[in-house]
Amino acid sequence: xxxxxxxxxxxxLSMLGGFSATxxxxxxxxxxxxxxxxxxxxxxxxxxxxxxRTPVEKAIPGTEVIYTxxxxxLIKKPVGDIVINNPVPNAxxxxxxxxxxxxxxxxxxVDGGKTFGHAEELTIKDEGGKPRPxxxxxxxxxxxxxxxxxxxxxxxxxxxxxxxx
Amino acid sequence: MHPAEIKKICSxxxxxxxxxxxxxxxxxxxxxxxxxxxxxxxxSATLTYSVGAGPTNTATSNAVSFIVDKKVNxxxxxxxxxxxxxxxxxxxxxxxxxxINLGNDxxxxxxxxxxxxxxxxSGGTPPFTTNDFSATGLQVFADSNGNGVxxxxxxxxxxxxxLAADASQKVFIVADIPGTAAAGQQSVVSLTATAVVPxxxxxxxxxxxxxxxxxxxxxxxxxxxxxxxxxxxxxAYGAYLVNGVNVTLTKTVASIVDPNGTAVVMPKAVIxxxxxxxxxxxxxxxxxxxxxxxPANTTYLANSISITCISGTYAGGGAxxxxxxxxxxxxxxxxxxxxxGDYADFNFTSANxxxxxxxxxxxxxxxxxxxxxxxx
Numbered sequence: 325x326x327x328x329x330x331x332x333x334x335x336x337l338s339m340l341g342g343f344s345a346t347x348x349x350x351x352x353x354x355x356x357x358x359x360x361x362x363x364x365x366x367x368x369x370x371x372x373x374x375x376x377r378t379p380v381e382k383a384i385p386g387t388e389v390i391y392t393x394x395x396x397x398l399i400k401k402p403v404g405d406i407v408i409n410n411p412v413p414n415a416x417x418x419x420x421x422x423x424x425x426x427x428x429x430x431x432x433x434v435d436g437g438k439t440f441g442h443a444e445e446l447t448i449k450d451e452g453g454k455p456r457p458x459x460x461x462x463x464x465x466x467x468x469x470x471x472x473x474x475x476x477x478x479x480x481x482x483x484x485x486x487x488x489x
Numbered sequence: 490m491h492p493a494e495i496k497k498i499c500s501x502x503x504x505x506x507x508x509x510x511x512x513x514x515x516x517x518x519x520x521x522x523x524x525x526x527x528x529x530x531x532x533s534a535t536l537t538y539s540v541g542a543g544p545t546n547t548a549t550s551n552a553v554s555f556i557v558d559k560k561v562n563x564x565x566x567x568x569x570x571x572x573x574x575x576x577x578x579x580x581x582x583x584x585x586x587x588x589i590n591l592g593n594d595x596x597x598x599x600x601x602x603x604x605x606x607x608x609x610x611s612g613g614t615p616p617f618t619t620n621d622f623s624a625t626g627l628q629v630f631a632d633s634n635g636n637g638v639x640x641x642x643x644x645x646x647x648x649x650x651x652l653a654a655d656a657s658q659k660v661f662i663v664a665d666i667p668g669t670a671a672a673g674q675q676s677v678v679s680l681t682a683t684a685v686v687p688x689x690x691x692x693x694x695x696x697x698x699x700x701x702x703x704x705x706x707x708x709x710x711x712x713x714x715x716x717x718x719x720x721x722x723x724x725a726y727g728a729y730l731v732n733g734v735n736v737t738l739t740k741t742v743a744s745i746v747d748p749n750g751t752a753v754v755m756p757k758a759v760i761x762x763x764x765x766x767x768x769x770x771x772x773x774x775x776x777x778x779x780x781x782x783x784p785a786n787t788t789y790l791a792n793s794i795s796i797t798c799i800s801g802t803y804a805g806g807g808a809x810x811x812x813x814x815x816x817x818x819x820x821x822x823x824x825x826x827x828x829x830g831d832y833a834d835f836n837f838t839s840a841n842x843x844x845x846x847x848x849x850x851x852x853x854x855x856x857x858x859x860x861x862x863x864x865x
Contacts, residue, residue, distance in 0.1 A: 356534060393534040
């Protein structure tokens with residue numbers, strides 16, 4: 325009984341320690357923020373047209389939504405091996421060529437995130453089982469591989485556009 | 490997969506007793522039904538990273554989400570793309586329209602039939618532009634039993650109580666043709682469908698102002714022939730065309746040349762008479778023969794008959810040949826005998842008259858006959 329209780333406590337402590345360490349690293353080193361916006365054309369007082377991004381309001385099928393993820397280094401050391409994964413939202417269709425991310429290698433998946441490849445490498449099997457190039461609207465997941473170290477205090481931004489089906 | 494639509498197109502009998510039907514198998518266009526309103530769309534990004542030689546850590550973004558709003562959109566089209574052929578005094582003549590729900594939710598549709606304003610019908614699209622007379626007693630019925638044709642006494646609903654997203658239903662305007670209408674005249678009518686709350690048929694209004702947390706109503710329709718964009722309405726023209734062909738003959742004096750080379754009406758002056766033969770309306774004038782008695786106190790100038798075939802489709806043998814005239818032809822001189830096979834003569838078929846046979850001419854068709862006579 326004594327031994328087993330001690331073991332239990334030790335196990336609990338180690339679990340807590342490990343867990344809290346992870347939480348601390350995840351919670352504190354990098355802050356990840358996701359926003360969804362729509363772009364509307366606004367004609368200014370000077371008559372010039374400009375595109376203005378506002379939070380998604382009236383959202384109907386066909387509306388193109390811009391999803392932007394910002395990541396910021398909150399610690400005093402550089403952060404590396406940054407990979408951002410974002411499934412294409414439900415009831416949405418990825419817009420071809422819309423993914424952006426400075427210093428990123430952008431990959432896509434057409435199988436729910438099991439495998440990733442560059443846009444031109446992706447294929448879908450047609451009805452006869454033959455592979456054909458995948459269409460942008462068939463993408464299920466997007467992955468950004470940040471090729472640099474993120475210096476302390478610095479932040480990066482990635483995103484994409486998807487239309488509501 | 491959408492099932493193929495089998496469409497039967499019949500053209501009204503050109504010659505009595507003969508009608509031409511075409512069976513067309515058309516692939517149905519698949520409209521994107523759209524995500525139903527109320528659907529929550531959510532996005533969240535996951536980020537993995539490491540610090541120095543440390544383990545891989547995971548950070549997850551906030552989940553950003555919004556609710557899909559109600560898109561109200563519809564389209565009304567006239568189904569056949571051509572006027573409904575009707576007889577003078579016909580009752581219960583039907584034009585067929587299709588109402589399509591292009592929104593993302595089931596929707597009810599109120600229906601209204603109206604006579605087009607003006608001639609040409611303002612904003613009309615061919616062939617629904619010419620508006621010569623007014624059909625009467627307009628009624629509108631939905632194709633309640635869904636068989637695509639109007640069944641009097643069966644299709645009695647005057648609105649569409651509910652139509653699923655992406656679905657379409659036929660709608661009929663039923664009207665009477667007054668006895669005063671003439672062959673070739675057309676009456677343009679319009680069908681306006683208005684999206685309403687299903688079943689209760691209460692009006693729909695757009696959710697005003699800024700976004701609400703719940704489902705907002707957003708109008709997304711285009712402008713129809715008599716309605717504006719973004720008004721939850723759509724309208725289209727159809728028409729009734731009185732069948733039968735109108736043959737209009739217009740005789741004019743094309744020129745007068747007197748012996749002095751001027752245009753004085755005097756003895757020995759040569760008058761060129763011109764008869765414009767104009768077929769309007771729809772259908773075929775069979776065995777069309779133009780006979781023009783020579784005016785009094787004139788003498789026919791031998792071999793002066795000439796015919797200019799401008800348009801029309803001809804059959805059965807005539808001065809404009811057989812087939813469709815796609816471009817105006819140059820004038821062709823004709824002999825005076827009825828045995829020379831040129832379908833024109835003087836003083837043979839009919840005494841002291843010019844006779845030109847055009848055969849079976851299908852409207853629209855136009856030709857010009859000229860001949861010369863000398864003043865006695």
